[in-house]
Each structure stands twice: as structure tokens, then as C-alpha cells.
Amino acid sequence: MATLQNETFKNQNVVVDGHRFERCTFTNCGLIYEGGELPTFDRCKFKSVNIQLAGSALRTTQYLSGMYQGGMAKPVEAVLTRLETTGADLTGQRPRPYNPVYTGTNWGRLAGYSGLLLFVTVLLLAAFFYGLQYAPFNQVLRGDTPRPLTVQRTYNIMPGLPVELGETYAEITAAQKDMLNSYGWVDEANGIAHIPISQAMDLLLEQGLSQAQ
Amino acid sequence: MAHIEDKTFRNEVLTVDGTQYTRCVFQGATLVYAGGDLPTFVDCRFDNVALQFDGAAARTVSFLAGLRDGGFSVAVSKIVAVIRGRKP
Numbered sequence: 001m002a003t004l005q006n007e008t009f010k011n012q013n014v015v016v017d018g019h020r021f022e023r024c025t026f027t028n029c030g031l032i033y034e035g036g037e038l039p040t041f042d043r044c045k046f047k048s049v050n051i052q053l054a055g056s057a058l059r060t061t062q063y064l065s066g067m068y069q070g071g072m073a074k075p076v077e078a079v080l081t082r083l084e085t086t087g088a089d090l091t092g093q094r095p096r097p098y099n100p101v102y103t104g105t106n107w108g109r110l111a112g113y114s115g116l117l118l119f120v121t122v123l124l125l126a127a128f129f130y131g132l133q134y135a136p137f138n139q140v141l142r143g144d145t146p147r148p149l150t151v152q153r154t155y156n157i158m159p160g161l162p163v164e165l166g167e168t169y170a171e172i173t174a175a176q177k178d179m180l181n182s183y184g185w186v187d188e189a190n191g192i193a194h195i196p197i198s199q200a201m202d203l204l205l206e207q208g209l210s211q212a213q
Numbered sequence: 214m215a216h217i218e219d220k221t222f223r224n225e226v227l228t229v230d231g232t233q234y235t236r237c238v239f240q241g242a243t244l245v246y247a248g249g250d251l252p253t254f255v256d257c258r259f260d261n262v263a264l265q266f267d268g269a270a271a272r273t274v275s276f277l278a279g280l281r282d283g284g285f286s287v288a289v290s291k292i293v294a295v296i297r298g299r300k301p
Contacts, residue, residue: 033273033276035248035268035269035270035272035273036269036272037272038272038275038276038279039276041283046284050288051280051285051288051289051292053273053292055269056248056249056268056269056270056273057248057269057272057273057276059248059249059250059251059270060246060248060266060269060270060273060274061273061292061295061296062251063246063251063252063270064296065295065296065297065298066251067264068296068297068298069298070254071259072259072262072264075262075263075264076264076296077297079264079274080293080296080297083274083277083278083281083289083293084281084286084289084290084293
């Protein structure tokens with residue numbers, strides 16, 4: 001596409017196909033379009049210009065006119081109405097298949113989304129480590145009712161021992177030791193007494209088992 | 214120019230450039246014009262026909278649409294009036 005910049009066209013016809021006009025001025029000109037590559041006008045000024053169609057472009061309008069007059073007024077009218085009211089695509093063609101080569105890359109939008117993702121990630125990590133520091137996993141949550149796993153359970157694994165609080169193992173063994181090392185009645189009515197265990201062991205060694213019994 | 218006679222086109226897409234159709238029937242067809250030689254239709258019948266444009270014809274329609282958006286709506290209206298067979 002040829003680019004024309006800062007040109008002034010006056011009292012002449014200009015074929016505009018395939019041209020890019022930048023900051024040009026058209027005064028009392030005819031702009032002729034022949035159906036070729038679409039022209040572009042960037043910051044141009046127009047004064048007393050008229051539009052002329054030639055070649056394929058002219059044939060296109062003749063085709064539409066012929067169809068309109070020849071019984072195809074309804075579909076032609078649909079094209080003309082949209083042409084007058086909107087600038088939407090009127091060619092009725094299928095859209096060009098998506099081709100990533102022509103879409104380019106929006107670096108600005110990519111940077112924005114990346115920044116947002118990074119911010120959210122940092123926020124989540126901060127929340128995680130904050131929670132980890134001030135509410136570690138092994139800390140029991142305070143409340144009126146204890147958690148089921150922390151309820152005190154009493155297991156009576158030694159039925160001979162009393163379960164009342166206050167009696168310790170030392171007190172119990174002390175009472176038993178007193179009994180082992182002292183004299184006393186086991187069954188006074190039948191004349192059965194107990195002697196210190198050390199003395200009983202000496203008698204057993206001296207007299208033998210039958211005598212001791 | 215190609216000649217086609219006494220044929221029925223049903224639900225087809227046709228490129229009509231440079232073709233003469235005589236006593237043809239177009240039902241649900243799509244007629245595509247690309248800006249080439251003008252087609253002619255002699256004693257033809259059209260039923261639910263759509264129009265499409267390709268090539269130079271598509272660019273022409275786009276050019277006119279661009280003019281309309283670019284401040285040349287009066288010029289575009291004149292061209293449309295000529296197509297409709299009215300005085301601009």
C-alpha cells in the first residue's frame with residue numbers, strides 16, 4: 001500500500017485504491033474507487049469532494065440495481081438498508097478462520113493479568129504463613145467443651161489397685177511392707193499368726209520345708 | 214459468458230459472475246457476486262434467495278460502509294438512491 005503524506009489535491013480526480021492518505025487535503029476533487037485494495041484516510045481534510053465508482057466497484061452497484069429492478073428487491077433492500085444505517089459487515093461472507101498469526105500480542109493485558117495473578121499468590125502465601133504462625137496445627141482450639149480426642153478417660157488396667165485419688169503407689173507398698181516385716185494375727189481364732197518374712201526364710205532354711213509347715 | 218438454461222438450483226451457493234441464466238429456478242440459493250462481468254437472468258424465478266459478495270464486490274460494499282462512517286453519508290445515500298432507481 002502506497003502512503004501519501006501531507007499532500008494537497010485540488011481540482012483533480014484521485015484514484016484511491018490501495019493508497020494510504022495521511023494529513024492530506026482534498027479540495028474540489030473526485031475520489032475514484034475501482035474495487036481494488038481499500039484505501040485509508042488518516043487525519044485528512046475534504047472540501048467539495050465527490051465519490052465516483054469505476055471498474056468492479058461500478059459493476060457492483062449496477063449488479064445491485066439490476067437485481068433490485070429484476071425481482072430481487074427484498075434481498076437487495078436488506079443490503080441497502082444496512083448500508084445506510086450501520087457500518088457493519090455487509091458482504092455476507094463467512095468470517096475468516098481464526099489465525100493466531102494475525103492477532104498479535106497484547107503485552108499490556110498480559111502484564112496486567114500476570115501482575116494480578118502474582119498479587120493473589122502472594123496474598124494467599126501470606127495468609128497461609130500468618131495462620132501457621134499464630135494458629136499452629138497442634139494447638140487445641142479453646143472452647144467450653146473439650147474436643148473428643150482430648151477427653152480424659154480412665155482405664156482400670158490393674159483391678160487390685162484402688163482408683164480413689166489420694167492413694168499413691170508408695171502408700172500402698174508401704175502398708176504391704178509393714179505387713180511382711182511384722183508380727184500379727186492372720187486368724188486368731190484358729191491360732192494362725194504371721195511373722196517377719198526374713199525370720200520365716202531363716203526357719204525354712206534351718207528346719208526344711210516339712211518342719212516349717 | 215457461460216450459459217445455463219432450464220436448471221433448478223436448490224439450497225446451493227452459486228458464483229454468478231459472467232453467467233447468463235435462462236429459465237432457471239433458484240430456491241433457497243445463495244448468489245455470490247465477486248465484481249466480475251455482470252450476470253444476466255432471463256425468465257428466471259427466485260424463491261428465498263440470499264445475496265453475498267466476494268472479492269472486488271465485497272470491497273466495494275465495505276468501501277461504501279466506510280464512507281458512511283467517515284462522514285460521507287450523503288454521498289452514500291445518493292449511490293443507494295441510484296441503485297433503487299430513484300433520483301439522487
